[in-house]
Structures are given as C-alpha cells and as structure tokens.
Amino acid sequence: MATTSKTILLFCILISLFLISSAQSCSNYSFSGTKIFKSCRDLPYLQAHLHWNYIASTRKVDIAYRATPTSPGWIAWAINPTGTGMVGSEALVAFLNPNGSMTAYTTQINSYNPSMQPRALSFGVSNIRAEYSTNEMIIFAIVGPLKNGTTVNHVWQDGNSVSDNIPQMHSTSGPNIQSMEKLDFLTTGFTHDNIKTLKIAHGIINAISWGILLPLGAFSARYLRHIQSMGPSWFYAHAGVQLSGFFLGTVGFAIGIKLGEMSPGVTLALLFRPKTTNKFRKYWKSYHHFVGYACVVLGVVNVFQGFEVMGSSRSYAKLAYCLSLATLIGICIASEVNSWVIFCRKSKEETLRREGLIGGSEKGSGRMG
Secondary structure (H helix, E strand, C coil), rough: HHHHHHHHHHHHHHHHHHHHHHHHHHHHCCCCCCCCCCEEEEEECCCCEEEEECCCCEEEEEEEEECCCCCCCEEEEEECCCCCCCCCEEEEEEEEEECEEEEEEEEEEEEECCCCCCCCCCEEEEEEEEECCCCCCEEEECCCCCCCEEEEEEEEEEECCCEEEEEECCCCCCCHEEEEEEECCCCCCEHHHHHHHCCCCHHHHHHHHHHHHHHHHHHHHHHHHHHHHCCCCCHHHHHHHHHHHHHHHHHHHHHHHHCCCCCCHHHHHHHHCCCCCCCCCHHHHHHHHHHHHHHHHHHHHHHHHHHHHHCCCCCCCHHHHHHHHHHHHHHHHHHHHHHHHHHHHHHHHHHHHHCCCCCCCCCCCCCCC
C-alpha cells in the first residue's frame, strides 16, 4: 500500500507540474497601467502571445503582441490579406535601440528578402508603439477597419539582429517558418467568459479539496484509527482522501496559480514517512500533526477568503459550504467526546487491571492524535 501510495503521489506531482505550466497562459498576464484586453491567444511558436479587443462598431482591433526573442533583436506581427504565408503580409515591426528605447513602425513583406523599410499598409494602423521589459517586447496598435471581416491569416516573427535601424534576416528553420495560422477575432482565443468559468471552477474545486477533503482526511486519521475492527483500513482511508484532496487541490492551484495557493507539504510527507522502528519517526509525527492541522485551518480560511474575492460572500454556494462545514464540525465534536469517554474508560480499566482488581488480558489502545 505504501509503495502504491507513493507511486500515485509522484504521478499527481508530475500532473501538477504540467497543469501549473499550462496555467501560466496569456489570460494571467497583466499589462502596465489600466490596459485590459478581453481576448488573447498563446501562439504555438516563438514564445509569443496576442491580446486583443475587437471593436464591432468600427471593425477595428486593438491589439497587443508580446514575444520574447532569443536576443534583444526585433519582433513582428502581420496580417496577410491575400494569402497564408509571409510573402504578401503587412506587418507591425518593433526593435530595441541601443539607448534602451523601442522603435515601432509598419512595413510590407513583399518578398523573401524584404527591405523592412517603413511603409504604409492597405488597412489603417493607429496608436502604434512598443515596450520592452524583462526580455519581452510588446507591440501595441489599433488596426483596421478590416476588409475581410473578423477572420484573418496572421504571421508572427522575430530576429536577433538589427543593423542601421533595419531588422535583419530571421532564422529560416524550425519555429520561424511555422509561425502562421488563421485567426478569428470573434471566436478564437481565451475570453473573459472563459476566465469567469475558470474562476467558478477554481472556487468549487478548492472548496472541495481544501475545505472538505482535507478536514475529512484529518478526521479519518484522528478518529477512525481507534476503531479496532477497522485494523489498518483507517490509514488507507486517510491516505486515499488526502491524495484525492491533493490532486483536486493541484488542479485548483493550476487554474488559479496567481492566487498563490498553499503548498502540498502535508501530502508530500507521505513520501518521507519513516518506519515505526526508525528513530526519526517521532519527529515526523510531530511535523505531520502540526502541519496537517495548520493546513486544515488555513484551508478553511482560504475557502472563505475565496468567497470574498469572487464576490460570493452572500451566495447560496457559501451557505452550502457553511452547512457542510458545520455538519463536519458537529461530527468531529461528537467523535472527540466519544473518544475521550473511551480513553478514560480504558485508562480506568488498565489501572484496575494493574492493581489486580479485575482480570482479563485484553488491552486497548488509549492513544490520542
């Protein structure tokens, strides 16, 4: 069982790393100032991201293109109104100047060896500018009106060299020749509706994992272990509930990574659980008990804070959670009273047995915690 539990836990940790990396998407990015984009897309190549607001009344698109070039060279984002590749595309280009400032302009890509000189485009471009921060370049602009509706063939690119204020040739292999796709400004990307849905999922998953399963795991360890008829089943129940809570908590953490969820230090303790004969066992038990109960309290507090953050402090969801929590607390109080009654009774029986006032050889376990 111990080997199986460790295998499952390691699997959960690997899944968590994948989910956390997946959660670090364009939807989590915050621009400086008060700029907010309703939609975004993590582009599949060149570590690039596109954010936008589509303005239906004017058929224009307010965009922000972010990319991290291999060196402080140049980046470009383009729309091809007539084809699907680089040739024929009309681009917004930006590069870093030696003094640390950014230059941004428009140009047309009319061959495989374009001049990259500033040129006007067939569609309007206004408010073009660029920023550079922490090795990332960002191009801002408003493009349009778009002639071909909201669906465009777009291309993005970067290079590592600028000479005499002219971007030089980019790599002609790998991602640099794959960075193109079709994009619909109305339906493609990660929207604020998606974000709202994920926030709800984040709240539900974490309320179940940290607010219910974690306390249930602590309950099973404290009270079920004293039921002699269960044998080692109490430990399997405890480990199973905690692993389930850990996995769900990891999913919730991945969804809401910017909220800074708690560390999975309690469940990780399973990996380092010494044998009962090990001299460090008592230290491990102290750590496990202290951190475990602390996480139960912090987990419940975190759930209530989550309701406040989501503006659901007076919602039926919070009422349902409060009722569930109150029920669990009531069961714990009843179980605690019952455990102490059993403990005191067995202690009294042991005392009488040692004094020879009663017979019998059965011994009960009176340990608590």
